[in-house]
Amino acid sequence: MSTGGGTQDRDQGGTQDEPVVAVGVLGARGKVGAEVCRAVEAAPDTELVAAVDAGDDVAELVRAGAQVVVDFTHPDVVMDNLRFCIEHGIHAVVGTTGFDQGRLDQLEAWLADAPGVGVLIAPNFSIGAILMMRFAAQAAPFFESVEVVELHHPSKADAPSGTAGRTAELIAAARREAGSAPMPDATSTGLDGARGADVDGVRVHSLRVRGLVAHQEVLLGTAGETLTIRHDSLDRVSFTPGVLVGVRAVASRPGLTVGLEDLLDLD
Ligand SMILES: NC(=O)C1=CN([C@@H]2O[C@H](COP(=O)(O)OP(=O)(O)OC[C@H]3O[C@@H](n4cnc5c(N)ncnc54)[C@H](OP(=O)(O)O)[C@@H]3O)[C@@H](O)[C@H]2O)C=CC1
Numbered sequence: 001m002s003t004g005g006g007t008q009d010r011d012q013g014g015t016q017d018e019p020v021v022a023v024g025v026l027g028a029r030g031k032v033g034a035e036v037c038r039a040v041e042a043a044p045d046t047e048l049v050a051a052v053d054a055g056d057d058v059a060e061l062v063r064a065g066a067q068v069v070v071d072f073t074h075p076d077v078v079m080d081n082l083r084f085c086i087e088h089g090i091h092a093v094v095g096t097t098g099f100d101q102g103r104l105d106q107l108e109a110w111l112a113d114a115p116g117v118g119v120l121i122a123p124n125f126s127i128g129a130i131l132m133m134r135f136a137a138q139a140a141p142f143f144e145s146v147e148v149v150e151l152h153h154p155s156k157a158d159a160p161s162g163t164a165g166r167t168a169e170l171i172a173a174a175r176r177e178a179g180s181a182p183m184p185d186a187t188s189t190g191l192d193g194a195r196g197a198d199v200d201g202v203r204v205h206s207l208r209v210r211g212l213v214a215h216q217e218v219l220l221g222t223a224g225e226t227l228t229i230r231h232d233s234l235d236r237v238s239f240t241p242g243v244l245v246g247v248r249a250v251a252s253r254p255g256l257t258v259g260l261e262d263l264l265d266l267d
Pocket residue numbers: 026027028029030031032033052053054055072073074075077094095096097098122123124125126239
């Protein structure tokens with residue numbers, strides 16, 4: 001569905017110095033995509049020019065003049081969407097999960113043939129979740145044990161969540177850099193899955209419970225004390241300010257960027 005014109009300065013928002021960004025949304029009728037559409041329409045410096053969902057013609061993004069596409073679809077379709085965007089010179093801000101190293105390598109290869117195009121992939125766009133990941137990585141070398149528990153709604157396709165996978169990788173990297181010892185675990189017998197998934201040596205446990213949105217705890221422990229770092233997304237509006245940060249920045253970051261943290265002034 002086209003929703004209006006392409007690139008222009010908008011009377012109420014964009015100026016000569018601040019052009020309005022023409023945005024297309026893929027997954028526009030989904031839980032997060034619908035919130036993103038509302039946020040893009042409400043911001044003074046972005047304009048929703050195309051709202052595309054399953055069954056719609058993706059070429060509408062080109063016809064509508066989208067400069068940046070936001071993708072919140074499904075791990076099974078996101079690579080085809082990104083190939084289309086890159087081939088058509090459209091920058092992409094991606095919330096959809098399911099990216100392993102193989103997929104990131106493929107994106108780098110496509111982007112090498114499209115200089116100037118930027119793709120930003122962030123496993124979580126909420127500021128609280130980004131800080132939770134950072135605090136967990138900072139704390140991890142100070143404790144003998146660190147495990148991740150992620151809790152989501154039962155419509156979620158992937159497990160563990162992209163956020164939990166990224167958190168585990170950041171924890172593992174921080175512990176490697178600090179020379180931390182392997183975590184203690186005497187388990188020698190147990191049911192498959194009882195100890196969760198092993199992500200880079202960090203145990204990750206996935207719960208799917210009706211009523212939940214998106215939640216994560218990182219539990220750290222050492223002799224005589226524990227520390228629990230918890231984040232809760234209670235509403236999907238929590239993701240939209242970060243998405244808009246990405247929309248505004250992606251055109252000035254050609255190539256592949258993973259994670260929103262480099263775009264925020266966290267240090
Ligand atoms: N990075 C982040 O901060 C966040 C990431 N996510 C991730 O975003 C993704 C979407 O989540 P959520 O909104 O909850 O999921 P939903 O299932 O609610 O929404 C996905 C939407 O995309 C549609 N869709 C499917 N295939 C295509 C296609 N080829 N082109 C366009 N649209 C398509 C779906 O249609 P249909 O239902 O008909 O298939 C659906 O409307 C997931 O991977 C999730 O993990 C979620 C929250 C935050």
